[in-house]
Amino acid sequence: MTELRQRVAHEPDAPPEDKESESEAKVDGETASDSESRAESAPLPVSADDTPEVLNRALSNLSSRWKNWWVRGILTLAMIAFFFIIIYLGPMVLMIIVMCVQIKCFHEIITIGYNVYHSYDLPWFRTLSWYFLLCVNYFFYGETVTDYFFTLVQREEPLRILSKYHRFISFTLYLIGFCMFVLSLVKKHYRLQFYMFGWTHVTLLIVVTQSHLVIHNLFEGMIWFIVPISCVICNDIMAYMFGFFFGRTPLIKLSPKKTWEGFIGGFFATVVFGLLLSYVMSGYRCFVCPVEYNNDTNSFTVDCEPSDLFRLQEYNIPGVMQSVIGWKTVRMYPFQIHSIALSTFASLIGPFGGFFASGFKRAFKIKDFANTIPGHGGIMDRFDCQYLMATFVNVYIASFIRGPNPSKLIQQFLTLRPDQQLHIFNTLRSHLIDKGMLTSTTEDK
């Protein structure tokens, strides 16, 4: 149910007590929060209801509580179906969707900042915020994505310059925005303007960096994108279910609807789900292979020899579990073991992202980030747990999975000075001879 922000609804004659106690209990924004207490509370002025008319009519007979439950349920299924469709459409579409989600999240948070600081009449500020978004996106695209598009970029001269000097160009653009900000400082509104500047930058830091980490993960292999996101979604839903059926002990004061039973039940359910999902997905090349841009066909291809992570291996079950399961060995993909780590993170630490967002909404007295999705709130409400996950997956891959990219190394090597090249070559040679990969007599073979 979409409800109006507390501040705007302030009327002296409405029962303020109810509103206050409601807002403290309601502005959680996580999936488990339901409208039960809302429906029973004093009637609040309702903002524009985004629920489509057809749903409204179909559900008009039910009581308002069940109506809300159905709206949320239908929208959940719609979003999951949408997710599957996009996966089917391929990496390029996924990338574009990630970009759009990023822009929408940025817009939502900036709008909140505007509303908090009544900043609509500040000169330039909207323009500057969007301009900074553009600069930072260009910088990140230059840093990461152009490596994957290397062949495409090399062909086109303007793209090559944009890519090679991207740091300098994006820094210059940023500086222009910075100078515009300084020149736009208005005497009575210094503090407001600095606040909005800080707000914009923190938002950029959160939203843009994470979305680029997500794209980075995607290029590593679609499974690294799909499994983490699905684990977070599964944890949300499972924790809600467990909490609904078994929930007794509250988890944290910040979100009074979360319970320990939901938390722990969600954890186990998510780990099992992650194991099953990664087992299913590891069988398909299109999920497992790194995304590459094929110069000839001018599109993305996912075709490769799957790495060791995605080949079935035998593992000995430890003694304690042998008696339980009755098997001696089990065949698993090594990736499934990694998926346990990912699911554990999604269930244990991911919710802290949700708590952070809840605290944020309480701090600024808003119910939801926006009203984009009927029954769920804004895009940011759906993605608040995902942000920490994306960073974790990227750090995990960089630390434990991915080595350096050989072709990139060769590129870098070729730009060094001759004496440096020789030095590196000789060091590599002695290293290979030590390892027995080369022998001094046969190295020409």
Added chain:
Amino acid sequence: MLELRHRGSCPGPRETESLPHREGEAAGGDHETESTSDKETDIDDRYGDLDSRTDSDIPEIPPSSDRTPEILKKALSGLSSRWKNWWIRGILTLTMISLFFLIIYMGSFMLMLLVLGIQVKCFHEIITIGYRVYHSYDLPWFRTLSWYFLLCVNYFFYGETVADYFATFVQREEQLQFLIRYHRFISFALYLAGFCMFVLSLVKKHYRLQFYMFAWTHVTLLITVTQSHLVIQNLFEGMIWFLVPISSVICNDITAYLFGFFFGRTPLIKLSPKKTWEGFIGGFFSTVVFGFIAAYVLSKYQYFVCPVEYRSDVNSFVTECEPSELFQLQTYSLPPFLKAVLRQERVSLYPFQIHSIALSTFASLIGPFGGFFASGFKRAFKIKDFANTIPGHGGIMDRFDCQYLMATFVHVYITSFIRGPNPSKVLQQLLVLQPEQQLNIYKTLKTHLIEKGILQPALKV
């Protein structure tokens, strides 16, 4: 330049904001009309109101004690207060410049420690301002968390950049190797621990305050820590890349002040009423000339020009190398109009001097915007100086506000136009690859080197 504090005439005009919202009413003491059961919103409202009111409503922070040493005070007691201030500033300026020279003499490691010390002090100053602005002294955990985040982010950056230079040192120690190899994961885990502590420390009445301080900490980290690591990276490129930009900014400050003092008439920007166009333009030209000359003088010495390397045998930093082409004299033919002026056909310059023109131009034209930003910041939060560390000058942040943009610019300049990839980093990454990949690369490199004639096919050394 000491800025005059922007003072509203009276903390009255809330009507200028025309806020019928709860925040405005609450701060005015009208919150008795609200239910007494929602005391938890009172404090947030009061502080929330601070954000929305105009600047003149914000209470000022009383100036802290005067830190001028007694000796100076006695020596200058005879002069009038205006000249006394001028002398104090002058003496402190000379002291700081001599300290700078001394540390340069002591070498790159001391410089690194100095940069680190300045970073910590700047962070401390900005965080203290945030505390005062938000009366945050009684928030649980907050000091600890801010310093903890500073530690995490520093560890992350050290792992990313500086560890490469210490590669040989790191390889020897097992624990260090582990800390460096997995630094991303470890620093992220540490950061997460801090993040979770923050979430768990949220107190019902102080949500907004705590979020503000969280954001304040992060923006401060973004500014101070990233820039200081860029400075250290510039330093490792060669001390000249550290000295010339910093000196250009200092020179611009001083010469703009002098030009403004003697010739200043037209004000430059409303934000800093003491800056003048004459000072700005005079400072620009003198900084370019100064940078040109400083580059010429410093380019001769290997000590300044060579990349800093850590040698494990000597267990210290050495700066010895064959100077690159940037630092070798070349003759350039002068364009015709300069020929007529200087009456010379050719001139021999270091190519680096041409880069120094770019650096000095940036220092004079864009650097001051960093100063304007800091002035605006001080006016916004009604403070005269960032702190009182340096008598006559204010805090460390006051001296370094122009330097931050400069450090980033120099780093971006170097990576875009000067430096190729770091050879030791390339080697490190090569050694981490799978043996088959290494073999493939080895073969590719060998073919390439033989083609280029760098490696003789028959030579097996």
